[in-house]
Amino acid sequence: MTSSPFPAEPRIVLIGDPRVRAVPVRECGEPLVDCRGRMRVDGRRADPAGHFAHLRAGVAERLERAEKSLPDDWRWLLVEGYRPPALQREIFDGYAATLRKLDPGADEERIRTAASRWCAPAETAGHVAGAAIDLTVCTRDGTEIDMGSPEAATPEESGGACYTHAPGLSARARENRALMIEALSSVGMVNYPTEWWHWSYGDRYWAWSTAAPTAVYGPVPEP
Numbered sequence: 214m215t216s217s218p219f220p221a222e223p224r225i226v227l228i229g230d231p232r233v234r235a236v237p238v239r240e241c242g243e244p245l246v247d248c249r250g251r252m253r254v255d256g257r258r259a260d261p262a263g264h265f266a267h268l269r270a271g272v273a274e275r276l277e278r279a280e281k282s283l284p285d286d287w288r289w290l291l292v293e294g295y296r297p298p299a300l301q302r303e304i305f306d307g308y309a310a311t312l313r314k315l316d317p318g319a320d321e322e323r324i325r326t327a328a329s330r331w332c333a334p335a336e337t338a339g340h341v342a343g344a345a346i347d348l349t350v351c352t353r354d355g356t357e358i359d360m361g362s363p364e365a366a367t368p369e370e371s372g373g374a375c376y377t378h379a380p381g382l383s384a385r386a387r388e389n390r391a392l393m394i395e396a397l398s399s400v401g402m403v404n405y406p407t408e409w410w411h412w413s414y415g416d417r418y419w420a421w422s423t424a425a426p427t428a429v430y431g432p433v434p435e436p
């Protein structure tokens with residue numbers, strides 16, 4: 214048997230897992246709201262329509278509450294919220310193609326599983342539901358806080374440091390992640406453990422993680 218260049222972490226349930234896909238959605242109909250003007254929004258993945266800055270109203274409100282429990286000088290830096298389904302598919306397919314080149318002998322099942330360490334298949338993606346946010350933290354003057362890897366770095370690019378509880382992080386980065394985790398967990402949000410910056414509320418991954426009977430936010434077609 215050949216060893217995989219994409220080692221599995223057996224304690225982590227991936228976002229493409231059949232158990233996550235099987236979670237039913239009871240859509241609550243809450244609107245997407247624009248977070249610009251409410252919180253700091255970073256333009257690095259901005260799209261012309263401004264979809265990236267939108268989140269379900271209840272998620273935006275949770276982030277505002279969580280921000281109050283950060284250290285005094287810290288602010289959220291929102292990078293990407295709502296993502297139209299077509300964009301989600303494009304990102305997933307692009308990453309899967311990268312992994313195929315790294316492991317040309319891998320079967321499609323292995324590639325899909327490995328890809329879902331860093332990108333969700335559109336069916337279960339929290340971003341497509343406006344329920345997930347990629348975010349980091351900066352000081353009031355806009356300086357980004359050290360989180361131990363760049364936001365959105367893949368497992369390959371970051372040598373695994375993107376995993377929220379990765380071994381080998383500096384004490385400072387571990388502490389900074391702990392403060393982020395405490396603030397976001399206190400408002401009921403859940404983290405995707407392969408990405409320290411990815412948090413959600415109300416989507417299928419949230420429902421799976423919290424044993425909620427249903428997700429409350431399902432996919433939203435591009436407005």
Ligand SMILES: C[C@@H](N)C(=O)N[C@H](C)C(=O)O
Nearest residue numbers: 331332333338339340365
């Ligand atoms: C692509 C990456 N930044 C991301 O958003 N990953 C999560 C898991 C997703 O695609 O929902």
